[in-house]
Amino acid sequence: MTAIILQSKITCPNCGHQKTEIMPTDACQFFYECEQCKTVLKPLNGDCCVYCSYGDMPCPPIQQNKTCC
Template sequence: MTTENTEAMITCPYCGSKFKKKVPSKGKHINCKCVFCHTVFGINTSDDCCVYCAYSDVKCPNSQKK
């Protein structure tokens, strides 16, 4: 599959702003920087797969496969 241009709408847990970020087709992204308040937020690695699964409206390619 070549769906590499998926964009996720991430919601910042600190300021509540929403911003788009491209979902990478590979790798595990455990943190993300808010483009508005510049806070770097991470995930709870025991519960969440990655920042996309935890904070956005789309799931990362890893969990979409299931």
């Protein structure tokens, strides 16, 4: 069994700012506000959360080959 990685580095597509965040394990995160430019990120079509769209690691349920929220 592979360990689940709970940290993901989110990159803002608007300004390029990056920040490492801890992903929730009990809920999807649909919105994320970039602390630099204040753009509110939403998941891209086909993705379940902002980590799957803009992070360097997918969310924990996707890492476990499960469906996300």
